[in-house]
Amino acid sequence: MSDRASGSRYDKGMKTRREVLGDAHVDRASANMTDFDKDFQTLITESAWSTVWSDETLTKRERSMITIALLAALGHSEELAMHIRATANTGASAEDIREVLMHVAIYGGVPAANTAIKIAKDTLSGMTE
Structure with missing residues (x-):
């Protein structure tokens, strides 16, 4: 390969x-x-x-939000933080991330969303410093 x-x-x-x-x-x-x-x-x-990711059917912002939801629901913390940092390049906002994680709470489970929210808060605060 x-x-x-x-x-x-x-x-x-x-x-x-x-x-x-x-x-x-x-x-x-x-x-x-x-x-x-x-x-x-x-x-x-x-x-x-x-x-x-290069397909143009969805925007990078949309793909970013989908990816964050999946990583949060599956408990992939390191990749989740990386993709939250990537929102600086994809156009997904902190509000988008918050809404995605609300969906994760309902469809993926509150414990997964709770962990993801902690990761998102830490990651986002590190991005603004």
Whole structure:
């Protein structure tokens, strides 16, 4: 898979990944890549970032809110914080995040939303400092 890293799907995915997560995050991920995870990095760049995030059916703001809801409901705290930070690039507001987490409380469970709200508060306060 890593041999395809120069292909158009990879390039398109990397462009979108950088737009959403920011150059600093993507540069760190790339710098930390090893032979062990390079195929995984290629997979997520081509699948998540090229196939899903680059599609124009939904806006980046909408995709951001969906992603936050799913990560919160599934309890993926580290990824949740990362995608909350990414809202600086996707256009999702603190109000959007709050509303998404209210939906998580109803459809994904209050404990998951409670944890996500704590993460969101900490992450958002760190973004404004």
